[in-house]
Amino acid sequence: MKKIVIREEYCIGCRLCEIHCLVQHSKSKEIIKAYKGEYPKPMSRVRVEQLHHLSFAMQCRHCEDAPCLEACLSGAMHRDKKTGAVLCDEDKCVGCWMCIMVCPFGVIERNTEGKKIASKCDLCTGQEKPVCVKNCPNEAIVYEE
Amino acid sequence: MKNNSKYLIIGNSVAAVACVESIRRTDAEGSITLVSDETYHTYSRPLISYLLGGKIGPERMFYRDNNFYTENNVNAILGKKAVKIDADKKTVVLNDGSELGYEKLMISTGGTPIVPDMPGVKSSGVFTFTTWDDTNNIKEYIEKNKVKKAVVIGGGLIGLKATEALLALDIKVTILELADRILAATFDKKASAIIGSELEKVGCAVITNNTVTKINAAKTGAKNIKEVVLKNKKKIPAEILIVAIGVRPNIEFLKSSGIKTNRGIVVDDKMQSSLKDVYAAGDCCEAKEFLSGLPQVIAIWPSAARQGRIAGNNMAGGTEKYTGNLAKNSVELCGVPTISVGLTDTTKEKALEVIEVYEPENLIYRKVVIRNNKIVGIVFVGNITRAGIYTGLIKDGVDISSFRSHILKEDFGLISLPKEYRKHLVSGAGIEV
Ligand SMILES: Cc1cc2nc3c(=O)[nH]c(=O)nc-3n(C[C@H](O)[C@H](O)[C@H](O)COP(=O)(O)OP(=O)(O)OC[C@H]3O[C@@H](n4cnc5c(N)ncnc54)[C@H](O)[C@@H]3O)c2cc1C
Numbered sequence: 001m002k003k004i005v006i007r008e009e010y011c012i013g014c015r016l017c018e019i020h021c022l023v024q025h026s027k028s029k030e031i032i033k034a035y036k037g038e039y040p041k042p043m044s045r046v047r048v049e050q051l052h053h054l055s056f057a058m059q060c061r062h063c064e065d066a067p068c069l070e071a072c073l074s075g076a077m078h079r080d081k082k083t084g085a086v087l088c089d090e091d092k093c094v095g096c097w098m099c100i101m102v103c104p105f106g107v108i109e110r111n112t113e114g115k116k117i118a119s120k121c122d123l124c125t126g127q128e129k130p131v132c133v134k135n136c137p138n139e140a141i142v143y144e145e
Numbered sequence: 146m147k148n149n150s151k152y153l154i155i156g157n158s159v160a161a162v163a164c165v166e167s168i169r170r171t172d173a174e175g176s177i178t179l180v181s182d183e184t185y186h187t188y189s190r191p192l193i194s195y196l197l198g199g200k201i202g203p204e205r206m207f208y209r210d211n212n213f214y215t216e217n218n219v220n221a222i223l224g225k226k227a228v229k230i231d232a233d234k235k236t237v238v239l240n241d242g243s244e245l246g247y248e249k250l251m252i253s254t255g256g257t258p259i260v261p262d263m264p265g266v267k268s269s270g271v272f273t274f275t276t277w278d279d280t281n282n283i284k285e286y287i288e289k290n291k292v293k294k295a296v297v298i299g300g301g302l303i304g305l306k307a308t309e310a311l312l313a314l315d316i317k318v319t320i321l322e323l324a325d326r327i328l329a330a331t332f333d334k335k336a337s338a339i340i341g342s343e344l345e346k347v348g349c350a351v352i353t354n355n356t357v358t359k360i361n362a363a364k365t366g367a368k369n370i371k372e373v374v375l376k377n378k379k380k381i382p383a384e385i386l387i388v389a390i391g392v393r394p395n396i397e398f399l400k401s402s403g404i405k406t407n408r409g410i411v412v413d414d415k416m417q418s419s420l421k422d423v424y425a426a427g428d429c430c431e432a433k434e435f436l437s438g439l440p441q442v443i444a445i446w447p448s449a450a451r452q453g454r455i456a457g458n459n460m461a462g463g464t465e466k467y468t469g470n471l472a473k474n475s476v477e478l479c480g481v482p483t484i485s486v487g488l489t490d491t492t493k494e495k496a497l498e499v500i501e502v503y504e505p506e507n508l509i510y511r512k513v514v515i516r517n518n519k520i521v522g523i524v525f526v527g528n529i530t531r532a533g534i535y536t537g538l539i540k541d542g543v544d545i546s547s548f549r550s551h552i553l554k555e556d557f558g559l560i561s562l563p564k565e566y567r568k569h570l571v572s573g574a575g576i577e578v
Binding site: 070094097 | 163189191192195200201205207208209446447450451454473474475477482484486529530531532533534536537540556558559560561570
């Protein structure tokens with residue numbers, strides 16, 4: 001399957017991926033509304049980690065042996081049969097946070113505005129390329145088979 | 146008539162489901178029969194508190210699609226109980242007298258709630274809380290009797306989950322706990338105190354170091370429960386009583402089978418029992434504990450899932466081995482999320498070190514337990530951000546010397562980890578990126 005590959009040596013820490021991700025996962029898909037006027041407030045599902053001059057963007061690895069899948073109590077966390085992506089069905093999610101407890105990458109977050117749900121990367125379902133990858137100015141994340 | 150199948154699975158919960166999926170990964174053809182004494186499709190036991198509290202409806206109880214059995218070509222016999230195993234004849238006898246033959250058998254009968262013997266325990270209004278049927282019965286009783294006051298015996302996970310549901314139904318709850326605090330098995334004192342005081346804030350009374358010795362019921366009518374009498378003779382009014390002092394492996398029906406049991410069914414790293422071609426997984430068995438390597442019953446969902454998968458793999462001729470059961474749980478109570486993993490009680494072992502952040506006024510407590518420079522446990526209350534990174538460090542036995550001072554800092558992350566380990570995680574072999 002196609003996955004997002006992290007190339008930390010190219011990351012410049014600009015955090016554009018976070019902004020594009022948040023907007024992509026907003027209702028309006030407009031940056032100002034997404035940041036200022038939406039409830040529940042949209043969250044970025046990618047996180048830039050930074051320490052001194054090193055940085056990289058980190059989002060769900062869509063693991064082959066994904067611990068979140070077997071920890072999920074509600075069946076919300078599932079693998080998409082077509083794409084192989086690990087997705088959270090937000091209608092099914094009850095916010096038990098078992099997935100947060102077992103994800104070794106720490107890339108699942110609590111979204112507690114409105115109904116409590118686990119928030120994670122969905123590889124921008126429906127888009128040809130995840131928006132974080134598309135908008136990375138230095139190809140520090142790439143989408144590859 | 147003997148009905149033969151290549152794979153026979155007793156149980157229909159998470160260990161059984163994981164076993165089916167695992168068998169089908171390697172063997173698309175072999176016949177699978179699954180038998181369960183409950184009549185429901187694949188439903189999630191941990192969701193019963195959400196159902197009781199009205200947070201979800203019955204349609205959301207299922208964690209697999211309703212075509213699960215057909216899609217995996219499983220002959221599901223629901224509503225029948227296995228009463229006996231004959232390992233020589235390779236058969237399982239059901240409560241209606243029918244016999245099922247197998248080539249490979251998997252036992253995943255889970256746990257049975259422990260109910261202490263005491264006067265009045267048979268009164269109407271006394272319930273355990275582990276199944277969907279329990280939930281329906283409780284709901285019906287509450288509605289019929291307009292219950293406003295409940296007592297819950299046991300301040301462990303299930304007791305607190307029941308409490309949360311009852312509170313959501315506007316019922317006043319008193320929790321009785323024999324230990325000196327709630328969640329004593331997985332929490333330390335500070336963590337228990339934060340959750341305990343939050344429960345009290347929402348009108349739930351928590352009584353520790355005490356338990357029920359007698360149940361008084363009405364003398365007439367349906368003989369409904371009226372009150373409970375405590376160890377110290379104090380009486381507490383109770384219109385319903387939930388007994389949640391623990392579960393024990395459901396293995397009584399195996400007595401005549403000759404299978405080796407201790408507290409639970411004894412299994413090896415392939416989840417195979419002492420009987421040839423008989424496997425076991427989940428809450429009914431006693432698999433190897435991760436940190437000590439010693440057998441222990443740890444009744445949690447993710448472990449049941451993993452064990453079921455390992456059993457299924459080996460039943461279908463695979464060679465996957467179980468790496469061990471690491472105690473862990475995630476519970477959100479009164480809006481405060483908590484996660485505990487591994488060894489959290491530091492009072493019994495001198496060599497353990499602790500790094501912690503403790504801000505009770507903000508309902509925040511984060512503790513990391515360290516042994517020989519490796520993390521062996523965590524307790525997080527209030528802030529559970531990225532808890533899984535620590536779980537990963539426990540599982541991988543990573544030496545923390547190089548990032549020890551950073552371990553509970555706000556910006557702690559994968560970037561804080563040694564380059565070699567981080568590279569392996571971020572873009573290395575084994576885990577695909
Ligand atoms: C209210 C509640 C909340 C929980 N919350 C959490 C949580 O937050 N996190 C967590 O990790 N765990 C939680 N658990 C524990 C979790 O549900 C169990 O660890 C898990 O369900 C174990 O799965 P299992 O497959 O081993 O067996 P079980 O789920 O116990 O199921 C046993 C199966 O076997 C069947 N069966 C039993 N005996 C027979 C027989 N003789 N013949 C035929 N069929 C039989 C039953 O019908 C059932 O299908 C919770 C449990 C409860 C009750």
